[in-house]
Amino acid sequence: MPRLEAAGVELFYESLGEGTPLIFQAHDHTPWLFFQAPVFSQTHRFVTFDRRGTGRSASPPGEWTVADFARDLRGLMDGLDIERAIVGGSSLGGIIAAQFALDYPDRLHAIIVGHTTPYFWDLAREWVEDLLGDARPNLGPQPRSYAWEDDGPPTTNPQFAASSIGKLMASVGTGLGRATRRSRRYESPRCLSSAPTSRRRRSS
């Protein structure tokens, strides 16, 4: 069974191919299996996994921090005997990749960060709170950029969502609900904690 104990948390993972380890993560593992696993497993050891609270991985009690997610990733690498890897992530996975780079720089070849943010501004925090009360946190609008906006842009390209492959991908996702509900304490990466927020930028 493709599971291991990563620093005390059972994680479900997939490992394909051989070569320099390349780990992609964003919520559950399934999205990466469609377009990245077949491609990058030809040249790398491609690894992806269900983050804690998603898919078939464990859901430990209590509130989780981004540092906990990064520690899980390190534990996954330990369990797979991976000393160093290219670590990529999208959305919250990008935040985790950045946190991993801060906490475990000696375990990295490089990081790849896709569509994410190093910090949350007030409107994004409100957005997360809204998601926590929604059973479908991966659908719907993204955070607003300005308080006067009625809504944010769509999370997913509507044309892609309506396509056959979009519908197929939506049918197999294992969700991020538990992870989102538990991950109340988002922190900004330490070295970026003084970065200007969008609100400050607007007022200057």
Added chain:
Amino acid sequence: MCEWQQQVPGSELVILRDSYHAAHRENALAWNAAVRSFLQRHELG
């Protein structure tokens, strides 16, 4: 993202048009090409 990228030495920023929150699946060919290009230029591909 621009502010973030400017604070990370050696980093690169790629903007993919017609992509939303999940570019790696909505625009997978361009996303994969950008990643592979980055890896190859850094002798990781």
